[in-house]
Amino acid sequence: MKKMKTLLFTFMMLMLAAKAETPNPRFDREWRFPDGDGTILIQLYNTYPDSPSLFSLKIIHEGTEPNISKEAVCLESVLSDMKKEEKFPEGLRAVYAMFGGVNARELALAASKSKEWKNASVSDYSRLVVQLLNTADIYAPYNAVLEKYGLSIRVAAAEKIYALKPNTLGLENAGGRRLPSGATLSLVTKEKSSLSTAQTCEVPAKERK
Numbered sequence: 001m002k003k004m005k006t007l008l009f010t011f012m013m014l015m016l017a018a019k020a021e022t023p024n025p026r027f028d029r030e031w032r033f034p035d036g037d038g039t040i041l042i043q044l045y046n047t048y049p050d051s052p053s054l055f056s057l058k059i060i061h062e063g064t065e066p067n068i069s070k071e072a073v074c075l076e077s078v079l080s081d082m083k084k085e086e087k088f089p090e091g092l093r094a095v096y097a098m099f100g101g102v103n104a105r106e107l108a109l110a111a112s113k114s115k116e117w118k119n120a121s122v123s124d125y126s127r128l129v130v131q132l133l134n135t136a137d138i139y140a141p142y143n144a145v146l147e148k149y150g151l152s153i154r155v156a157a158a159e160k161i162y163a164l165k166p167n168t169l170g171l172e173n174a175g176g177r178r179l180p181s182g183a184t185l186s187l188v189t190k191e192k193s194s195l196s197t198a199q200t201c202e203v204p205a206k207e208r209k
Helices: 002-019 068-084 101-112 122-135 140-149 197-201
Strands: 026-035 038-046 055-062 092-099 151-164 179-191
Touching: 026 068, 038 068, 055 068, 068 092, 068 140, 092 101, 092 140, 092 151, 101 122, 101 179, 122 151, 122 179, 140 151
Parallel strands: 055 092
Antiparallel strands: 026 038, 038 055, 092 179, 151 179
8 A cells, every 4th residue: 555655656746747847857866764653755856867966856755644844854864965975955956745744734724714715616726725835834844954055945836635624624613615734746946046946947057058
C-alpha cells in the first residue's frame, strides 16, 4: 500500500512539473529522515538540463502525515548538506509536497472565514487553496529556512483537493460547507531581488548573448 501511494505521488509530481512547462526532472539523490514510525524523504531532481545549478525537491511521507514544521527542519538539513558539498542551495526553484495532516485545520480555518470559499464551485477549489495558503502564510517555516539563501517560497499550484466537514476538523461553528484540508502542491521560489522564478529561469545563462 505504501509503495502504491509513493508511485501515485510521484506521478502527480511529474504532472505538476509538466503543467509548469519545465523539462522532465532527472532524479539525483535523496535524504531520509526518521519520523516516529515513518520516514520523511526529500528527493533532489535536476530540472533544468542547461542549468545544472538549478534543481527541485520532492518531499514524500512514508508512514507519516505531512507536517510543515518537520519538513522545514528536514529542508534546512538538506540545504546545509548541499552547501557543505560546495553545491548551491540558492539554485532551488521548486518544491513538490503533500499538504494536510497537522496543518489541515489551519487551512480549513482560513477557508471558513473566506466569503469566496463559501460561494465557490468545485472548479474554483485549486485556485482558492493556493490563495488561502499564501495569504495565511502557512509555509512560513519554509521561508524561515530559505531566507538564509536569499530566497522565499509561495504555493503556485494545488491539485487533488480534498475537503472535510467542519466538525471533523474541530470547527463546529463554521457552517455546513466542506472545508479544504489537503492537497498536492507545487511551490516555487523567488529571489529577494523580487525577480520572478520565470524571469530568472526562462532563458539559460549561456543563451543570453
